[in-house]
Amino acid sequence: MSDPMIPLSVAVLTISDTRNEQTDRSGQALVERLTSAGHRLHEKRIVPDDVYRIRAVVAGWIADDAVQVILTTGGTGFTGRDSTPEAVSVLLDKQIEGFGELFRHLSWQEIGSSTVQSRCLGGLANATVVFCLPGSTGACRTGWDGILAEQLDSRHKPCNFANLVIPERGQHV
Numbered sequence: 001m002s003d004p005m006i007p008l009s010v011a012v013l014t015i016s017d018t019r020n021e022q023t024d025r026s027g028q029a030l031v032e033r034l035t036s037a038g039h040r041l042h043e044k045r046i047v048p049d050d051v052y053r054i055r056a057v058v059a060g061w062i063a064d065d066a067v068q069v070i071l072t073t074g075g076t077g078f079t080g081r082d083s084t085p086e087a088v089s090v091l092l093d094k095q096i097e098g099f100g101e102l103f104r105h106l107s108w109q110e111i112g113s114s115t116v117q118s119r120c121l122g123g124l125a126n127a128t129v130v131f132c133l134p135g136s137t138g139a140c141r142t143g144w145d146g147i148l149a150e151q152l153d154s155r156h157k158p159c160n161f162a163n164l165v166i167p168e169r170g171q172h173v
Contacts, residue, residue, distance in 0.1 A: 074135030092123030
């Protein structure tokens, strides 16, 4: 018999200068997917695309033992205000190099060469896994459906990130 799925506590941060709770389709798509998968939403917030405001929220969640996963959406492109990678990368203990590579591979099938402008990233910090996705709803679906749904499922074999952030598993980074 298979082990039961262990729900994780997930925080979602939308980075945008223009979106609010009514227009944040990408953040809402992530919330819908994570709760449908059996995980718990710890908190959802929206902040402007500002390095220090992004960093403050993500650092607070990394320090919060109740948060096991942080998902961000937005600010990963190349426009002037896109600053999520700069804000988050310095907070990570380890980067998950393959996350961005796999995301761009999956995204290539949907948007072609435009995927090279995605600077999405993943990493681990203080036993919290952090994934930064682009701001489009389609990119959030691609990231969740193609990577995160399995990697945040404690039953996924041969390995997953859920088992790194579950305290009783004792595999903290």
